[in-house]
Amino acid sequence: MAWEKNRIKSDPIAYNGESGAIISTDNSAGKIKNMNRTTANTLRAVSGPVEYVPSKYQGSQNPKLEYGDPLLGIFHCKINGGARDIILAHFTDAQGSSNIFEYKGWSKTWAPIIGPKAVAIYVVDLPQADKRSMFLTQFEATPNGVVIVPQGSRAYFYDGETVAPLGYSDVPGPPQVLGPMSSTTVDAGLLKKDQSNKSAYAHTGQNMNQIMGVSRIGDVDPSIAGVNKVGGTLLEGEWRGAVQWLDKWGNVSAISGLSESAKVDRQSNSDETEDERVNRLKVQIAWTGIPLGRDATVGRILCRTRDLKISGTSQLFEVPNYSGTGLLNYASIPDNTSGLFPDNVPDTWLLKIPMDPDPVPTFKLCKLAFGRLWIANWVGGEGVIRPSAPLFWGTFPKNQEIIPDPSGSQITGMWNCNFGLLAFTESSTFLITPNNSGDGFKAAILNNRIGCVSPDSIGTLPSGLTVWLANDGFYAFDGKVVKRVSEDITDNVIKRINKGSRSRACAAVDMTMGEYRCGIPVDGSKTNNLTAVYDATGWRERDDVKMQAVCVTRDHRSYMLALGYCDARDTETPADVDNLASVWVLDHNGRGVYESKDSEGLVETQWLQTAGSFRRSTPLRVRIWLRETTKGDLSIEVFRDWRENPVVETAVSPKLYPTDDPPPFWNETELGGTHVDRLRPTTEGEPINNAWSRRRPHWVVADVMVPAAEVYKFRMKYTGDWELVALMFERLDSDGGGTKIPRGVSSGS
Numbered sequence: 001m002a003w004e005k006n007r008i009k010s011d012p013i014a015y016n017g018e019s020g021a022i023i024s025t026d027n028s029a030g031k032i033k034n035m036n037r038t039t040a041n042t043l044r045a046v047s048g049p050v051e052y053v054p055s056k057y058q059g060s061q062n063p064k065l066e067y068g069d070p071l072l073g074i075f076h077c078k079i080n081g082g083a084r085d086i087i088l089a090h091f092t093d094a095q096g097s098s099n100i101f102e103y104k105g106w107s108k109t110w111a112p113i114i115g116p117k118a119v120a121i122y123v124v125d126l127p128q129a130d131k132r133s134m135f136l137t138q139f140e141a142t143p144n145g146v147v148i149v150p151q152g153s154r155a156y157f158y159d160g161e162t163v164a165p166l167g168y169s170d171v172p173g174p175p176q177v178l179g180p181m182s183s184t185t186v187d188a189g190l191l192k193k194d195q196s197n198k199s200a201y202a203h204t205g206q207n208m209n210q211i212m213g214v215s216r217i218g219d220v221d222p223s224i225a226g227v228n229k230v231g232g233t234l235l236e237g238e239w240r241g242a243v244q245w246l247d248k249w250g251n252v253s254a255i256s257g258l259s260e261s262a263k264v265d266r267q268s269n270s271d272e273t274e275d276e277r278v279n280r281l282k283v284q285i286a287w288t289g290i291p292l293g294r295d296a297t298v299g300r301i302l303c304r305t306r307d308l309k310i311s312g313t314s315q316l317f318e319v320p321n322y323s324g325t326g327l328l329n330y331a332s333i334p335d336n337t338s339g340l341f342p343d344n345v346p347d348t349w350l351l352k353i354p355m356d357p358d359p360v361p362t363f364k365l366c367k368l369a370f371g372r373l374w375i376a377n378w379v380g381g382e383g384v385i386r387p388s389a390p391l392f393w394g395t396f397p398k399n400q401e402i403i404p405d406p407s408g409s410q411i412t413g414m415w416n417c418n419f420g421l422l423a424f425t426e427s428s429t430f431l432i433t434p435n436n437s438g439d440g441f442k443a444a445i446l447n448n449r450i451g452c453v454s455p456d457s458i459g460t461l462p463s464g465l466t467v468w469l470a471n472d473g474f475y476a477f478d479g480k481v482v483k484r485v486s487e488d489i490t491d492n493v494i495k496r497i498n499k500g501s502r503s504r505a506c507a508a509v510d511m512t513m514g515e516y517r518c519g520i521p522v523d524g525s526k527t528n529n530l531t532a533v534y535d536a537t538g539w540r541e542r543d544d545v546k547m548q549a550v551c552v553t554r555d556h557r558s559y560m561l562a563l564g565y566c567d568a569r570d571t572e573t574p575a576d577v578d579n580l581a582s583v584w585v586l587d588h589n590g591r592g593v594y595e596s597k598d599s600e601g602l603v604e605t606q607w608l609q610t611a612g613s614f615r616r617s618t619p620l621r622v623r624i625w626l627r628e629t630t631k632g633d634l635s636i637e638v639f640r641d642w643r644e645n646p647v648v649e650t651a652v653s654p655k656l657y658p659t660d661d662p663p664p665f666w667n668e669t670e671l672g673g674t675h676v677d678r679l680r681p682t683t684e685g686e687p688i689n690n691a692w693s694r695r696r697p698h699w700v701v702a703d704v705m706v707p708a709a710e711v712y713k714f715r716m717k718y719t720g721d722w723e724l725v726a727l728m729f730e731r732l733d734s735d736g737g738g739t740k741i742p743r744g745v746s747s748g749s
Contacts, residue, residue: 007620008733012726014041015603017538020491024606030713031492031604032540035724036513036587042627044723045601046544050590051568052561053583054108066094067563067581070527071548074563074583075139077146078554084160085555086146089563089583090126090137093117098126100137100148100156103583113163114148114156120163126150133501133526136456136549140366140373142393144249147366147373154362155375157249157394164296167360167394168245168253172291175243175302175341179262179285216346218264218282219310234267234281238308241343242316244301244354245293246331251394253293255303255316255356287341290333299331303354306347317350319343357395358386365455367414368393369421370434370441374414376423382410385423385432387441404430404443412503413455417466419479424452426471429482447482450475454505456549459516461509461536467516469505474518474534486532489539493532496522504528508550510587511558517586519547519564528564544599545584560586568594602717603724607642609711609731616708617731624716625699625725628657635717636702640709647706654700656722697725 011026016037019028035043055066072090079086087103089110099115112118115126138149145159147166155166219235239262245253262285290300303316319332322345333341361378368374373393376385385402389395404411409425416422421432429446450470452458457469467476473486473494486494498521505528507518515535519528528548533540547562565579571593580594609617622636633653637646706712716724 007730008617009728009730012625012728013605014726015043015538015605015724016041017488017535018492018540019488019538019606020493021488022607024488028488028538028606029603030606031602033602034542034544034599035540035601035603036515037535037540038723042723042725043601043603044627044629045718045721046542046587046599047721048588048590049545049562049566049584049586049596050588051582051592051594051596052559052585053103053110054593055580055582068092068094068096069581071563071581072098072150073137073139074549074561075141075146075551076553076555076561077139077141079141079143079145079160082555086158086160087561088113088139088146088148088158089549090150091563100126100150102158113158114150126153133503135364135454136504136506138364138366138455139551140368141554142368142373145393147393149364149366151364152362155360155366159249162248162296164247165294165360167251167357167396168247168294169360169362170294171254171359172243172245172256172293172300173289174257174259175241175287175291176289177239177241177259177262177285178288179239180264180283215282215284216344217285219307219347220281234264236266236309237264238262239285240305240308240314241287241319242303243287243290244303244356245291245297246299246301247293247296247394248298249296249394250392252301252355252357252392254359255354256291259287261308282346284342284344287343288339290339290341292336292339297336299335300333301354302332302341302343304343304345304350306350311347316354318352318354319345320349320352322349355389355395355397357389357397360394360396365411365414367416367421369414369416369432374421374432376411376414383408383425385411385414385443400440402432402441402443404428404432404445413452413458413468415458415460415466415468417460417477418464419477422446422458422466422477424455424468426451426453429475429477446477450482450484454503456504456506457518459507459509459518461516462511462514463536465536467507467518467534469502469507469518469520474532485534486539489532493520493522493530493539493541496530498522498524498526501526504548506547506550508552508560510560511552513587517542517550517560519550519562542599544596545586546579547584559588562586567597569597571595598720600717600719601722602715604715605713605727607711607713608729615733616710617733618707618709619704619712619729619731621730622702622704622714622727623699623729624654624702624727625697626656627697627723627725628695629721629723630656631662632656632718632720632722634700634702634722636704637715637717638704638706638712639715640706640712642711646715648704654702656700656718658696658698695723 013026015029016027018032034046036046038044074089076087089101092098097116099112099117101110102113104111134151140147145157148156156163157166218237221233221235241259242256244255264283267281302319304319305314321329321332363375364377366373366375371390372387374385374387383403383405386396387400389397404423405425405428412426413424423430423432428448428451430443431446432441432443435442452468454469460466465476465478467474473484475482476485501521505518505520509516515533518532520530521528522530529546531542545562545564545566547564549563551561553559562584565581566584568577568580570577634656635653638648640647
């Protein structure tokens with residue numbers, strides 16, 4: 001009994017995160033790996049993952065699909081009010097061909113939609129089919145489609161049916177004019193300059209009204225008497241035209257240059273007929289050589305000036321489609337085939353001023369905010385951010401650029417948060433919001449020392465806290481300040497990050513567990529081989545999947561899909577496969593062609609008794625509260641005096657379940673079968689029907705003996721499913737108890 005009385009028992013310790021600090025709080029562990037926090041504030045080993053997209057068909061000896069390196073992106077969204085479900089991925093196949101793929105769920109295969117293997121229009125060579133450290137392919141969902149930005153290539157837009165370049169990067173050429181005094185009027189098949197208001201194509205209404213009605217172009221002054229009794233004179237006039245393309249999503253190109261002039265001479269009435277009217281002097285012209293747009297162009301908008309001699313302005317106006325009604329009125333020419341447009345539109349009908357946007361550059365980043373698509377970081381505009389027109393994702397009006405960093409440093413990330421649009425360089429953070437007048441936007445600096453190193457490392461927790469990876473760790477913005485949140489794991493994780501490959505760090509937020517998860521390259525790796533997990537209270541680690549790209553499905557499932565590598569087992573052979581590349585669903589179990597191998601869940605305490613390290617003590621026993629999960633033995637290792645090699649490993653490992661009252665085990669007990677429950681009011685030993693219930697907590701004991709240690713810590717681990725509630729330990733004060741210091745061990749560290 002004296003022995004028990006001299007023992008010092010610690011309070012129960014429940015861990016909520018890890019810390020690299022030498023002295024830390026009791027609820028901070030030294031390391032937590034492949035363990036998830038539960039709603040009951042316990043730590044449970046990660047489950048799964050399961051392969052979402054089978055890399056080969058069941059029973060087939062030939063791979064259906066092999067994922068090559070690098071893996072560049074994965075994305076899921078629902079568009080058109082949820083009617084269309086889209087999963088996209090960018091990776092290099094086994095033949096070294098880089099393509100953007102769409103997952104066809106009904107056939108469980110990937111179909112290329114952009115790239116050299118695409119069977120549709122855009123059979124293009126996508127760059128970045130190498131291992132250079134560049135940003136991942138960017139995907140951004142809009143209400144009617146997905147913006148796809150392969151790095152080093154122009155952006156594309158996919159609406160679930162059609163894929164085409166986003167907006168127009170080219171400027172159309174000007175149209176040619178057939179009309180009075182133009183150099184392109186036709187006479188006997190020859191182009192020549194016309195000095196008449198009545199020859200070639202352009203005719204007065206007297207000659208052409210049987211085709212297009214009364215002519216309408218030109219200005220007449222009825223106060224100037226002509227030869228006959230009606231009077232009036234056609235004044236000298238001049239018009240110029242231009243054109244722009246229109247695609248099926250409403251995006252328009254930049255306006256072309258101006259055409260040659262169409263001119264009319266001053267002309268008085270003739271006396272050929274008594275009933276000739278003044279308007280008969282007006283003319284009709286035509287536009288020819290109207291350039292055709294790229295694929296997905298559905299119309300051309302013809303633009304024309306008013307009479308340059310009379311109006312006093314050179315402003316261009318859209319020429320309406322006077323021959324069409326309803327849906328056909330979206331463009332002057334509602335097709336992408338014809339090259340001739342007869343123009344009989346008077347100046348009084350020219351009312352709408354066309355938008356003249358900038359051509360779409362080859363940008364690297366984009367983000368949807370304020371009903372606009374914001375793009376950034378292109379050659380010659382590395383530090384520029386530009387918004388699109390509202391709801392037209394490929395149309396970028398002129399003179400709306402924002403350069404948030406006065407030094408012009410390149411933009412490395414953008415994110416739409418609850419407080420506006422966050423914009424980053426590597427060394428600064430800005431917040432873009434509408435300006436006071438509401439007709440534009442402004443950028444306010446949040447921090448001029450902290451930036452972002454990877455655009456895919458940004459994520460927002462359910463609480464509204466936005467987290468990202470910076471030069472020296474993880475930072476967060478809560479709407480007020482930018483603050484560091486990774487002090488606890490600086491030594492454990494941050495200092496191990498490979499800075500040359502961190503630009504491809506990728507993150508997503510698990511909304512079910514409320515966790516930010518970021519894949520990072522550590523220990524010299526060129527690919528992401530560790531995942532840092534943050535739940536706003538603490539950090540953990542996991543490496544069950546080495547995710548190179550990640551997304552969360554935007555539907556009721558909220559699956560976290562990781563395009564990456566996992567150790568698996570081929571269920572057909574069976575044979576172990578290391579680092580199998582595929583698309584994996586995190587935190588889910590399943591059985592398919594490949595079954596993931598169990599991960600080792602590990603919890604390591606901090607160095608204990610640091611505050612009293614001037615008095616040595618001897619740990620004697622560890623009491624661990626668990627929750628019954630599976631049939632197995634928990635491994636416990638003991639470390640002493642700041643050393644990283646265990647000095648004690650329990651010879652008899654404690655069980656993960658109460659041996660005196662074992663529960664029915666999953667995948668072992670037959671559902672609806674019988675089970676002996678010693679506490680049920682039945683005859684002893686009589687089997688009863690199984691009744692599944694909530695898993696029960698229980699405690700196990702492990703005896704350890706590390707004599708006269710200055711500090712010590714414990715490591716618990718198991719490969720498979722286990723759940724830790726808390727632990728406590730018992731020790732004996734070596735000085736007070738008279739325990740001898742072992743030979744060769746000094747009294748200091």
